[in-house]
Amino acid sequence: MLVNGQWTKHWDPYQHTSDKGEFVRQTSSFRSWVTTDGSAGATGSAGFKAEPGRYHLYVAYICPWASRTLMLLKLKGLEDVISVSVVEPRLSEEGWRFGHFPGASTDALYGARHLHELYTRADSHVSGRATVPVLWDKKTHTIVNNESADILLMLNQAFEAWATQKINLRPDDLIDEIDSLNASLYQQLNNGVYRAGFAKSQEAYESAVVDVFTMLNTLEHRLKNRRYLFGERLTESDVRLFVTLIRFDAAYYGLFKCNLKRIAEYRHLSSYMERIYTLPGIAETVRLDHIKTGYYSVKALNPNGIVPLGPRFTFIR
Ligand SMILES: N[C@@H](CCC(=O)N[C@@H](CS)C(=O)NCC(=O)O)C(=O)O
Numbered sequence: 522m523l524v525n526g527q528w529t530k531h532w533d534p535y536q537h538t539s540d541k542g543e544f545v546r547q548t549s550s551f552r553s554w555v556t557t558d559g560s561a562g563a564t565g566s567a568g569f570k571a572e573p574g575r576y577h578l579y580v581a582y583i584c585p586w587a588s589r590t591l592m593l594l595k596l597k598g599l600e601d602v603i604s605v606s607v608v609e610p611r612l613s614e615e616g617w618r619f620g621h622f623p624g625a626s627t628d629a630l631y632g633a634r635h636l637h638e639l640y641t642r643a644d645s646h647v648s649g650r651a652t653v654p655v656l657w658d659k660k661t662h663t664i665v666n667n668e669s670a671d672i673l674l675m676l677n678q679a680f681e682a683w684a685t686q687k688i689n690l691r692p693d694d695l696i697d698e699i700d701s702l703n704a705s706l707y708q709q710l711n712n713g714v715y716r717a718g719f720a721k722s723q724e725a726y727e728s729a730v731v732d733v734f735t736m737l738n739t740l741e742h743r744l745k746n747r748r749y750l751f752g753e754r755l756t757e758s759d760v761r762l763f764v765t766l767i768r769f770d771a772a773y774y775g776l777f778k779c780n781l782k783r784i785a786e787y788r789h790l791s792s793y794m795e796r797i798y799t800l801p802g803i804a805e806t807v808r809l810d811h812i813k814t815g816y817y818s819v820k821a822l823n824p825n826g827i828v829p830l831g832p833r834f835t836f837i838r
Pocket of ligand 1: 547548584585586587616650651652654667669670
């Protein structure tokens with residue numbers, strides 16, 4: 522991680538751990554907003570007006586938080602408006618690295634070797650983890666925002682003028698319900714799998730796994746007669762759920778020990794996952810090779826770095 526603009530020697534996969542052995546995720550540090558007129562958003566500073574070609578997304582295909590922002594780019598048809606660089610799936614001693622792993626890229630903007638260089642370019646005294654996703658402003662050479670939840674909102678709203686797909690993932694009549702479902706999805710499932718995987722006590726692990734499967738069972742029931750979580754309309758909650766489902770059997774079931782059941786054993790959840798996977802553009806946001814290579818390279822959880830051969834999805838090449 523970075524301390525006062527300097528990369529500290531070793532990358533540690535464990536984020537903060539509580540006294541009870543619970544995994545605690547760091548809060549994101551760059552929180553400005555791109556808005557249609559450049560006025561300030563909910564947090565951070567003004568000056569980031571939505572313009573085509575001005576912004577860049579740094580992502581990792583392994584990462585669910587980054588992948589959900591990529592899904593928004595596809596669903597809104599913004600690929601020609603916001604450019605993208607992809608880091609390699611394995612975290613190096615210096616964190617995320619650009620390179621030649623198939624599907625990864627170099628840093629198109631500055632030729633940086635590691636993502637942390639972008640963080641220090643934005644703030645030479647920055648401290649904290651250099652996480653993906655990063656929404657970068659090419660005009661002022663800085664990070665606008667590194668919190669995917671905020672980036673999702675920006676991509677849904679601020680670039681409407683150039684979006685080739687006029688889909689609103691947060692329709693007015695559903696906003697409160699979407700936000701409330703998102704909050705429990707995050708706590709119990711999206712971050713629940715991480716709480717299980719990185720728990721340092723049996724108690725913390727078990728409580729996380731119970732949360733994960735309680736949520737999966739509830740969702741399985743909810744999706745019995747529905748196309749998407751809120752019926753016929755695809756919403757932001759579906760994007761948030763999909764990124765965890767698609768990684769589940771490949772990484773969370775084995776590596777994170779969330780092994781009471783696979784998604785393949787849930788009839789409705791698995792057909793729902795396939796339904797979203799086959800939406801135009803979404804398959805391009807899913808790289809199972811990155812997902813498996815990346816998660817299974819976390820030495821603290823898998824010292825020998827062996828990557829499992831399975832699972833095999835019938836609908837993924
Ligand atoms: N709150 C952030 C979390 C992002 C995050 O934790 N990303 C992970 C990858 S999945 C990361 O970059 N980790 C690098 C590190 O911890 O050093 C968001 O949702 O944008």
